Amino acid sequence: MADLQTLARPYARAAFAHAQSESVEQWSEALGRLAQALDDDSVRAVISTPQVHSDQLVELFAGIAGTESANVRNFLSLLAEYRRLPLLPQIAAQFADLRAASEQRLDATVIAAMPVDDAQGAKLQAALEKKLNRKVTLSFEDDPSLIGGVVIKSGDMVIDGSVSGELALLANQLS
Secondary structure, eight states, rough: OHHHHOOOOOOOOHHHHHHHOOHHHHHHHHHHHHHTTTHHHHHHHHHTOTSSSSHHHHHHHHOOOOOOOHHHHHHHHHHHHTTTGGGGHHHHHHHHHHHHTTEEEEEEOOOOOOOOOOHHHHHHHHHHHHTTSSHHHEEEEGGGGGGGGEEETTTTTEEEEEEHHHHHHHHHHHH
């Protein structure tokens, strides 16, 4: 079966195209609520039940989305008709990526061997903004197994400046 990300991509692009003609913020909030609803086992059970008609699913999910947008309702109708409602978490994530790209914004996670202080974080953020030519928002995590340095992750992009990463690279080159 095709990867869920691959299946969700055309739906996320279509949702983003419609959102640009309406309100990207409202679509983003609605998709976020819908994706969060699928964390609930009872909601997943309802959408996987063949006896529940697609019109009933649209009504349920339109209520969860909390928007009166006809385009959101039509989008939900399309997803329900083709039994693609389980893709909502992937659609929401890809929608967020498309939004960030259109706003020239990047959310990244910095994983460091030791806690990063505010001055270091600001310096790293400024360097990334200059290099990537976009607004960067950083979140920080600690991972002592890195020994030293940092790993920066955002979507498919990974910048590994850690000591453990350098050691692994050296080991691969030697073998």
